[in-house]
Amino acid sequence: MATTTEPAIARSAKPGTEPLLTIRNVAKSFGKNPVLRDISLEIAEGEFLTILGESGSGKTTLLRIIAGFESANSGEILMEGERLDLLPPYRRRVNTVFQHYALFPHLTVEENVGYGLRVAKASKDEIATRVSEALAMVKMTAFASSKPAKISGGQQQRVALARALVNRPRLLLLDEPLSALDANLRRQMQVELKSLQREVGISFVFVTHDQEEAMVMSDRIALLRMGELEQVASPREIYSHPATAYTAQFIGHTNLLRGEIKAGIARCKSLSWRVGLPEGQALFSLRPENIRIVNSERAPDVNAVSFPGRIQHQAFHGATELLQIICDDQLALSVRTATRENWQGELRLEFLPSDAVLVRESPERG
Amino acid sequence: MELPMSDARSTSRWLPGHAVAVFTFLYLPIVTLIVYSFNGPGVGGFPPRNLTLDWYRMLFADDAIWESVLNSLTVAFAAMAISLTFGIPAALALDRANFPGKALFRRLVLLPLILPGIITGLSLSMLFHEANVKLSLLTIVLGHGTALISVATTEVFAGLQKLDRTQEEASLDLGANYWQTFWRVTIPNLRLSIIGAALLIFTLSMDEIAVSFFLIGRDNTLPLEIWGRLRRGITPEINAISTIIFVFSLVAIVSWYRLRMNAAKRGIAA
Amino acid sequence: MFSRAYRTAITLPPMLWVVVFLLVPYALLFCYSFWSVSPAQTIAHSWTLDNYRELLRVNVYLQTLFRSMWIAARVMIFSLLLGYPLAYYLSFHAGKRKDLFYQLVIIPLWVSYLVRAYAWKTILGSDGVLNTLLQYLHLTKHPLEFLLYSPFAVVLTLTHIYTPFAVLPIYAALEHIPRNLVEASHDLGAPPLQTFWRVILPLSIPGVLAGATFAFVLSLGDFLAPLLLGGPSGIMISNIVVSLFGAAYNWPLGAAISLCMLFLVVGLLFLSESVEKKWSFR
Numbered sequence: 047m048a049t050t051t052e053p054a055i056a057r058s059a060k061p062g063t064e065p066l067l068t069i070r071n072v073a074k075s076f077g078k079n080p081v082l083r084d085i086s087l088e089i090a091e092g093e094f095l096t097i098l099g100e101s102g103s104g105k106t107t108l109l110r111i112i113a114g115f116e117s118a119n120s121g122e123i124l125m126e127g128e129r130l131d132l133l134p135p136y137r138r139r140v141n142t143v144f145q146h147y148a149l150f151p152h153l154t155v156e157e158n159v160g161y162g163l164r165v166a167k168a169s170k171d172e173i174a175t176r177v178s179e180a181l182a183m184v185k186m187t188a189f190a191s192s193k194p195a196k197i198s199g200g201q202q203q204r205v206a207l208a209r210a211l212v213n214r215p216r217l218l219l220l221d222e223p224l225s226a227l228d229a230n231l232r233r234q235m236q237v238e239l240k241s242l243q244r245e246v247g248i249s250f251v252f253v254t255h256d257q258e259e260a261m262v263m264s265d266r267i268a269l270l271r272m273g274e275l276e277q278v279a280s281p282r283e284i285y286s287h288p289a290t291a292y293t294a295q296f297i298g299h300t301n302l303l304r305g306e307i308k309a310g311i312a313r314c315k316s317l318s319w320r321v322g323l324p325e326g327q328a329l330f331s332l333r334p335e336n337i338r339i340v341n342s343e344r345a346p347d348v349n350a351v352s353f354p355g356r357i358q359h360q361a362f363h364g365a366t367e368l369l370q371i372i373c374d375d376q377l378a379l380s381v382r383t384a385t386r387e388n389w390q391g392e393l394r395l396e397f398l399p400s401d402a403v404l405v406r407e408s409p410e411r412g
Numbered sequence: 413m414e415l416p417m418s419d420a421r422s423t424s425r426w427l428p429g430h431a432v433a434v435f436t437f438l439y440l441p442i443v444t445l446i447v448y449s450f451n452g453p454g455v456g457g458f459p460p461r462n463l464t465l466d467w468y469r470m471l472f473a474d475d476a477i478w479e480s481v482l483n484s485l486t487v488a489f490a491a492m493a494i495s496l497t498f499g500i501p502a503a504l505a506l507d508r509a510n511f512p513g514k515a516l517f518r519r520l521v522l523l524p525l526i527l528p529g530i531i532t533g534l535s536l537s538m539l540f541h542e543a544n545v546k547l548s549l550l551t552i553v554l555g556h557g558t559a560l561i562s563v564a565t566t567e568v569f570a571g572l573q574k575l576d577r578t579q580e581e582a583s584l585d586l587g588a589n590y591w592q593t594f595w596r597v598t599i600p601n602l603r604l605s606i607i608g609a610a611l612l613i614f615t616l617s618m619d620e621i622a623v624s625f626f627l628i629g630r631d632n633t634l635p636l637e638i639w640g641r642l643r644r645g646i647t648p649e650i651n652a653i654s655t656i657i658f659v660f661s662l663v664a665i666v667s668w669y670r671l672r673m674n675a676a677k678r679g680i681a682a
Numbered sequence: 683m684f685s686r687a688y689r690t691a692i693t694l695p696p697m698l699w700v701v702v703f704l705l706v707p708y709a710l711l712f713c714y715s716f717w718s719v720s721p722a723q724t725i726a727h728s729w730t731l732d733n734y735r736e737l738l739r740v741n742v743y744l745q746t747l748f749r750s751m752w753i754a755a756r757v758m759i760f761s762l763l764l765g766y767p768l769a770y771y772l773s774f775h776a777g778k779r780k781d782l783f784y785q786l787v788i789i790p791l792w793v794s795y796l797v798r799a800y801a802w803k804t805i806l807g808s809d810g811v812l813n814t815l816l817q818y819l820h821l822t823k824h825p826l827e828f829l830l831y832s833p834f835a836v837v838l839t840l841t842h843i844y845t846p847f848a849v850l851p852i853y854a855a856l857e858h859i860p861r862n863l864v865e866a867s868h869d870l871g872a873p874p875l876q877t878f879w880r881v882i883l884p885l886s887i888p889g890v891l892a893g894a895t896f897a898f899v900l901s902l903g904d905f906l907a908p909l910l911l912g913g914p915s916g917i918m919i920s921n922i923v924v925s926l927f928g929a930a931y932n933w934p935l936g937a938a939i940s941l942c943m944l945f946l947v948v949g950l951l952f953l954s955e956s957v958e959k960k961w962s963f964r
Contacts, residue, residue: 115865136866148866152884153961161880163869180935195963424775430782434764437792437842441801444811447805458819497838502696509689517697520704526896527947528903530920531940534927535707538714538937541725558703561696590688594891619794621906626927642800642910651804654797661792669785 055278066228067112067130067217068093068250072121074107081107083273085121088255089217089251094243096252096260098294099270109219109272112251113142115368127214136165141210142219147202149194155205156190160230162213172289180212183242193352207239211246220252224259236262236347244388257297269293271408292406294331299368301379303330303335304403316374319351319399334382336366336401340394355379358388371395416466420639430471441659449651450530467652477653487553487633488617496606499516499564504598507566507572522566524559529622532559548629555623560616564609571605604675615661710943710959714937725933733938743922744937753833754901757840758848761897765848770882771888772849773856784853791846796921799910802839806830806911812882831913839907848893855889856882888950889959893923899947919943 065088069136074082082104089095099105110116112123114135121132149158156177163173181187184204189197190193193203203223210218218352224232240263243250254260259283260267269276269284269292277289288294291302305314307328310334312321314330340346358378368387369381381395450463473476505511506518524532536555540547579601582591599606621635628636638650713916715733720726737743770789776783790798805811816822828834860884867877905920912918919939926936 076702113865115868134873135865136871138874142866142869144862146860146862148860148862150863150866151882152961158698161872165870165872165876165880194964209870223807316914417885426770427767427775430767433770435844437764438787438845439880441798441805441842442790444805445801447798448811498696498699502700503695504785505693509693511689511693511695517700521696521702523704524950525943526899528900528905528920530706530903530905530923531711532707534818534923535711536703536938537927538710538933539707542710554703558699561684561699594688597689606853615792619796621796625924635794638796638800650800654794654800657797657917658793661794662789665785665789665792669788673781 054226055275058092060093061227064126065089066126066202068124069112070124070125071107072108072111072116073283074104074111074116078127081273082111082118085270085273085275086164087275087278089249091245092249093265094240094250094252094263095268096254096264097268098254098257098260098296100255102272103270104273109221109251109253112217113140113219114138126170134375137340139216140219141213141215141217142221143206143223144202145208145221145223146159147194147199147206147223149202149205149209151194154191155197157203158165158194159212160189161209166213177208177214180208183211184208184244199226200235201237203227206243211248213306214248215237218248218250222254223251223252224226225254225256232259234339239263241392244280261297263319267295267297271296271336276408287403288331288405289331290406290408291331294403294405297333299380301332301334302405303332305330306330311398315377317351317353317377321399321404324402329407330402331405332379332397332402335366337379337381337395339381339383339389339396340396347396347398352359352396354396355381360389443670445651446655446658447649449655450572451648451651467648471649471652471656474592474649476632477634477649478510480632480634483549483631484618484634487556488550488614491560491617492610492613494537494553495564496610498557498610499561500568500602500606502565503568503572507569522562523563527565529559529620530625533623533626536623540627546629547627549631551627552624552633555627556617556620557625559620560613563616564606564612567609567612568605569603569604570633575601604671608668608670611664616655616665685798686771690773694798707732710942711937711941714934715941716936717937719934720930736935737942742870743919746917746922747919749833750920753837753916754898756837757835757844757901758894758898760841761836761845762850762894766852766890767895769856772853782961787846787849787853795906795930798843799839799907802835802842803830803910806835806838823862828912831916833912833916835911835913836916836918838908839911840901840904843907844897847896847900851892851896852886852889855886855892858946859885861929884961885963888958891954891958891961895950899918903943903947 069089071088072082072085073080076277085108095109097105100342107116110176111118112236114131114133121131122129123141129339130140134337149155153161159174159180160177163176168176178187178190181190186201186204186208187189189205197205203226206223207287209232211337220249224235224239227235228395236259238250241252250332252260252263264281266280267284268277268278271292271320277284279287284293285296288297288300294300294302303314305312305315305317305327305328307321307323310320310322311318312323312328312330338350345350353373355373357369358372361370366382366384367386367389369383371381371393372378373379373395380393383389413673449467451461502517502521506514506521511517533555536551536558538545540551545551575598580593580597583597584590588596600649620633621637621639624633624636634653638653639649643649713727714725716729716731718726718728718730719730753895772780772783772787803810807813808827808828808830810830812829813822813825816826834920838896863881863885864877867881868874872880902918903920904918905924906919909924912921920943923936923939923943926932926939
């Protein structure tokens, strides 16, 4: 089987500098059920890292291990050179924004935000100053004396954020904080969170199952599948050079072309193109937006692979149309194109060989 | 929720000890009774010796006790019927209907639960006195039934809270009217609450003394029969009958609990 | 959502029953407290305040009431002291055995009250299990007299009876506390003791109030335990009422005392409810 030579896991964001957090060979099982198998990852100062995965992938468990609510069965976690995993959660310089906010219902907003400072026995003045700073940062100053039951979900989320950040942790963990918000509010919060992170400058570890959200917000994405890291790279990198079939399909849409490479030519059903890869079975990822419809006004690209296809189905997606095409040998492809009137019948299509990215298989894991 | 290993503290070692101590305190009298029901010399004296079944034999030959048991059973079943007949609609009314005097009604229905039983008992005896009704098993039935309506209402009300309204709405949507929906959907879903209430009412009625005290005629219920004997002096028979009562109570509560657990496992509203 | 007929059917019968068998009797209680006993040992339906004057004049009534309240207060305190840690253990530490332990707490509630009170009598008596055990172990030479026929015995027995009543609402309240609040507190730097003090305890107050109210009110009105185990020094207010309806034959006076108890209990419930409302954060 042909393999890609690029390392899929960019373990460190800034090679050469000391990472803030080092996760080394962490594994966790619940009873007989392995949830995390051998996770190793580094998190740099000031970076926004997203742990992305489906439900059951282990992403929340990993977050909870970093926070201290679960302990790993094996492996270690180091923060700035010292063992973090040996400390209970109340002694780690790590704070969490919980999925359902977990605001204390019997305390007001400002009492909630000041909780960590009161526990640390900070002076009354210091608490007052820092709490009002934190509330201003999340724009919740007007609600300081309200109780959590009286404010909306989005507002609760901001308070949860302020409550975590006011303690100036080295690392902020966010467990799907936006999942309970509706779509528009969610988009707005994504932008706000990102700029907040830039402003505050501390590392954020963000957990989500939403790949679009991950791409919008992250410096790096760690894609987790069934307890193992599938790929760790920047959003652009992960999108244009997915390492595995799973990655290619999970992040964005793709066409998976299964074929064979012989004597420098890749052959998939009736399609063939030149590649500089060794012989063997191969799997290619071809994004729908990289397949273009040839029209008479433009000269066909000489390097492109050109082929005919018939439209089966057309779906309107607002900015684009997604076409289902059937080609020779019953090869089905998705093609994304800018909005136009209805396409009919036979079309001429083309793509560049460089857009067909070689990916590894994603085997089932036991 | 796990805590990291470095968190084993003295509090977590003290808590289980406290729990054991409290459970011992709760079960000590019961265990003592059971053990001493087999004790040769009868009540008191440590250690127990001469294990014997004599007291049980005496108990089974004791007609008066068995008569009172029969009376208690009759009263319990009758009280159950009354409490459920009036308690279930009361719960429904409190949950769904708005009517004048609702707040007062709610408080009145729940009052016998928290008020000392003797107050309910003696006010009912005043009623019977004024109405010239002679005290008998009937008056006891009326007393128990009234006092225990609150139990039925509370249990069924709790069950109604957990009831899935959309099931009733679906029934109406599919063409059934309110009565049909009531019998085909609402009641079956409340089955568990009703059974739980019935068990509880039965057990409470069998043990009831405070209300019965004022409403008793010629026929004794079991607790009052035991009570009468206690006044005259302790006999070890009492240990024996107490042990038997305990066993029955145990069976009742365990079955009630199993019912609830099974239903919860099958996802039925309890 | 409901038809007229349905609504009438579910409200009318219970209301009628409650009016006849609860409202009217309580009203009668009210009336009786203002009536009196004629020399012929019948109830005279003549209105008078004599009964209430009697209550205030003769010391024994107020004394007994205060003694009853003091006994009830001690039962309440001990029930909470025993019950809260147990409820906490069940909710936070019992794990898989939570259900089993919950059942173990409920079982004594279902066993006859009379039986349990009687059992304490056999344990605490001078020939009882405890005394003979202590002598057997040579810890004491003579039986300890204060164990039985004293307020001590009453408090002990009532605590035994009402501790489960305290455990259940506290346990329910603790179960209601979302566990992510505990995690959030740890996350923000509070170790377990501070987390208990700042988060768990405040949120469990409604359950504590309910348990305390049950224990206090039910103990206050108890007549069985004092009668079996209280002796002359352990008489409680309900015993007086019972004797007034029995041998002492003074129903009106008994009614007056009962009415006062009723108002006291209702007042306490009202107080407890309004405090609970302030502490409920939903």
